[in-house]
Amino acid sequence: MAKKALSIIATAYRATLEEQDDTIVWLTHALKGAGAELDVLLRGNAVNYAVKGQDASGLAFGERRQTRPPRIDEDVAKLIPKGVKVFIVEDDLRERGLERGDLIAGVEPIGRGQLPRLLGQYEQVWHW
Amino acid sequence: MAERKTLTFAIMDAPYESARSTTALRLIDLAVRRGHNVNVFAYEGAVSVPFAKQTPHPNAVHGRDVAEEDHPNPKDWVQGVMEEAARRGGKVDWVQCGLCVDERGVVESIPGTRRGSPADFWKFVQESDNTLVIPTR
Numbered sequence: 001m002a003k004k005a006l007s008i009i010a011t012a013y014r015a016t017l018e019e020q021d022d023t024i025v026w027l028t029h030a031l032k033g034a035g036a037e038l039d040v041l042l043r044g045n046a047v048n049y050a051v052k053g054q055d056a057s058g059l060a061f062g063e064r065r066q067t068r069p070p071r072i073d074e075d076v077a078k079l080i081p082k083g084v085k086v087f088i089v090e091d092d093l094r095e096r097g098l099e100r101g102d103l104i105a106g107v108e109p110i111g112r113g114q115l116p117r118l119l120g121q122y123e124q125v126w127h128w
Numbered sequence: 129m130a131e132r133k134t135l136t137f138a139i140m141d142a143p144y145e146s147a148r149s150t151t152a153l154r155l156i157d158l159a160v161r162r163g164h165n166v167n168v169f170a171y172e173g174a175v176s177v178p179f180a181k182q183t184p185h186p187n188a189v190h191g192r193d194v195a196e197e198d199h200p201n202p203k204d205w206v207q208g209v210m211e212e213a214a215r216r217g218g219k220v221d222w223v224q225c226g227l228c229v230d231e232r233g234v235v236e237s238i239p240g241t242r243r244g245s246p247a248d249f250w251k252f253v254q255e256s257d258n259t260l261v262i263p264t265r
Contacts, residue, residue: 017150018143018200021190029189059150061157061205062212067198068190 005038005124012045016070017059022049024128025075032082039085040076041118042107047092049076052104073104080106087118132218134165136256138249140264142173143202149177152262153205160213160220167256168222169249170241173264175228178206180236203238210240223248 009024016022028040042049054073059066079086090109093099100109110118119125137156141149159166170177182201186194210220223244224237253259 013147015144015146015150017147018202020187020197020199026189033189059154060208061153062160062208062210062215064200064204064208066200068192068196 002035002037003123004121005036005126006041006119006122007038008041008043008125008127009046009049010044011128012048016072017056017066020066020068020070021075022070022072025049025072025079028079028084029075029082032079032084039087039122040079041087041089041110041115042076043089043092045096047088047096047098049073050086050088050103050107051098052102077104077106089115130162132163132165133257134167134255135159136167136169136249136252136259138169138171138259138261138263139174139177140172140262142176143179143182145173146264148262148264149174149202153177153202153209155260156220157209157212160209160216160218163216163218165218166209166213166220167252168220169225169244169246169252170222170228171225171249172228173232175224175232175237176234177202178222178224178237178241179203179234180238207238207240221252223252 007024007028031038049072052073056069059069076086086107087110088107089112091112137152139152143149156166180203182203184194184199184201186192187197190197213220222241224241226243226245229235
């Protein structure tokens with residue numbers, strides 16, 4: 001039986017303008033496409049990835065304009081119909097003044113106290 | 129326009145690794161748009177920012193081919209700020225730390241950049257109105 005992995009994303013907005021996405025969200029899509037069984041946990045500053053309505057457009061250097069800015073909330077949302085569960089640490093949301101109503105549909109809030117139980121459900125835990 | 133000033137930036141981050149390299153270029157872009165001259169000392173990983181062999185790629189995860197993805201390469205952003213400076217009668221003097229270039233094998237940089245050393249950074253500092261260091265973390 002295939003191993004199941006939980007991918008914890010903690011570092012947010014790392015070169016996302018240059019990459020036009022988040023590299024670990026992107027990697028999750030790519031791995032899922034390759035047949036991997038994995039879920040995602042957003043923690044720390046990366047909880048902001050689930051906030052709906054983000055707009056990174058408008059970047060320009062001289063006359064060179066970015067035409068495809070990152071849409072990270074949409075990229076995270078697209079994981080869910082592929083069968084990737086997206087958990088989010090509710091304590092980290094609260095500390096940043098974010099509420100459940102700020103989030104895209106389908107993400108699953110989880111308290112810090114519940115994390116050991118969640119991590120125990122996976123053969124692999126990757127902390128990015 | 130207000131008096132043209134000369135600003136020096138020392139940057140360290142490699143492209144595609146953090147938000148700092150984009151932030152640095154945004155600050156440089158703003159400075160040249162306001163008509164100021166800019167010096168850049170690219171140190172350590174930052175010597176890869178204007179590397180000429182950067183290549184746009186398609187993105188299967190996004191479902192877009194090369195043209196649709198329009199993937200940005202920082203070398204083009206550097207070129208953009210240089211062109212903007214020239215349009216406004218200013219200049220961007222971009223110095224690549226030569227030893228940093230050699231150890232990374234990123235010798236081919238876009239036109240308008242030049243090879244140098246920490247001595248160039250010190251010279252920049254002496255000749256500038258101010259210097260901003262944006263280090264890696």
